[in-house]
Amino acid sequence: MVLHSGRVVTTFALQQEDPPVNVSVIVCLYIFKRPVFCVSGRVVNVSSLGGSWALKDCSPTLQQRFRSEDITEEELVGLMQRFVAESQKGKHKEDGWPETAYGVSKTGLTVRLKIMILNILLNACCPGWVRTDMTSDKATKSPDEGAITPVYLALLPPGATEPHGKFVSDKEVQPW
Structure with a gap:
């Protein structure tokens, strides 16, 4: 993906499949590489301020769900799939989504990481x-x-x- 001055230069139509892919890839990578992560204890995923900006442009209802302490992996994947379906119909704006698939994908990525750490107990x-x-x-x-x-x-x-x-x-x- 080509970025210029922090803005995605591809069309919205080309980006709308990104959110579920970005979230799913991180899940698969984590599962595959988990033994390596346990050795050094560091996981760093590169996200973007675009995710924060996209979240601010979501409806209050969507913001509440993304920020919820009890959001599940299943709910997050459902939200990403809903975004894709609504954007393909051209209804994403009226349903409370921002005009940036890239930003929504980074919102999903950041929320997914918060869900992942909730599932790890350290003692x-x-x-x-x-x-x-x-x-x-x-x-x-x-x-x-x-x-x-x-x-x-x-x-x-x-x-x-x-x-x-x-x-x-x-x-x-x-x-x-």
């Missing part, structure tokens, strides 16, 4: 005083008992929101 834990070469046989927990809290945290059910950013011991959040 620190102490397994307890576990019998290892370091502690000898004086420790009170077997390796199996020491694994209980780390495994508990690793197997929290999908959709769980807590604990997050906590220090956990014996499956309980501890003061820090």
